[in-house]
Amino acid sequence: MPTAPTRSRYLKRDANRGAWTSEEDQKLAQVIETHGPRRWKLVAAKAGLDRCGKSCRLRWLNYLRPNIKRGNISDQEEDLILRLHKLLGNRWSLIAGRLPGRTDNEIKNYWNSRLSKKIKQKENQSKFLELHQSQDPRNNAAAAHSVAGNEGGTSKREEEMKTDFSRDEFLDSFNEGPLNLEWMSRFLEMDETWF
DNA sequence: AATTTGCCCAACCGCAGACTC
DNA sequence: GGAGTCTGCGGTTGGGCAAAT
Incomplete structure (x- = not known):
């Protein structure tokens, strides 16, 4: 019996997971520079990354975005x-x-x-x-x-x-x-x- | 020196609401 | 209006590392 579709099927299940490499970061940053931080699925595809859009969005927001402060919370x-x-x-x-x-x-x-x-x-x-x-x-x-x-x-x-x-x-x-x-x-x- | 334990943090997951066609 | 898709959010997990044993 087929299971009911869930939202999760929109995730790239076979995509690369785990830590990002600096090469991936670079590719992602480049694409965002030209296309802007939206349409994440498209961004992932344009960057040629084997990552789902969600993963790209998270990486951008938590790490690559400009003006990010890291560590040492005052x-x-x-x-x-x-x-x-x-x-x-x-x-x-x-x-x-x-x-x-x-x-x-x-x-x-x-x-x-x-x-x-x-x-x-x-x-x-x-x-x-x-x-x-x-x-x-x-x-x-x-x-x-x-x-x-x-x-x-x-x-x-x-x-x-x-x-x-x-x-x-x-x-x-x-x-x-x-x-x-x-x-x-x-x-x-x-x-x-x-x- | 080897192993265990605990902590930190990046990344993933599922859900809900927003958006698009 | 409704189905499909995208985005954003909060909870959770797991790997890496340092301290303790």
């Missing part, structure tokens, strides 16, 4: 990634769009290999602290007072609406091209309670 960039991830979740391409020269793949890798561990460590630390503080009756009284104090202020729903509004505005601004790194950091620092 503290400022790391901080920005952490904040943006809190805001956007695993929207790597959006996050990468705010970090000039960085690719979504690089940020995803950086997150998975380093930042996610850092965060887990922090969470464990704060859980440990919470546990110890909650065993102290003085802290429980202070916590109860703090909750009572909030009851007279703005409602939770109002707070949520405010946050949603700001977040929507922020996300809208994402469609308007890359922003200055420093500006972005300052913007995210404006209201830590967001996160």
Whole structure:
């Protein structure tokens, strides 16, 4: 019985896989220079590469594209990634769009290999602290007072609406091209309670 | 010196939405 | 409008390398 066609059949199944050679890079870059970075299937064919279009696109975006920064993610960039991830979740391409020269793949890798561990460590630390503080009756009284104090202020729903509004505005601004790194950091620092 | 382990990163895969005819 | 195709995205895999044993 024939299996239902899947999108995967559009991939060049018998194509070359694995690491790219500098010769392949050169061919790809040459074709993109004349045809532009689109119609990837055509680009692969024009370059005479035994690669599928997808593979060519990925190679271009993650490695050959001009102005790519490689390695050494700065503290400022790391901080920005952490904040943006809190805001956007695993929207790597959006996050990468705010970090000039960085690719979504690089940020995803950086997150998975380093930042996610850092965060887990922090969470464990704060859980440990919470546990110890909650065993102290003085802290429980202070916590109860703090909750009572909030009851007279703005409602939770109002707070949520405010946050949603700001977040929507922020996300809208994402469609308007890359922003200055420093500006972005300052913007995210404006209201830590967001996160 | 040989082997194992863990980490990093490039590349692949499948899916969903956009586009084209 | 619908089928076929392309593009972009996020998740996952696997090879290379260095550190640990």
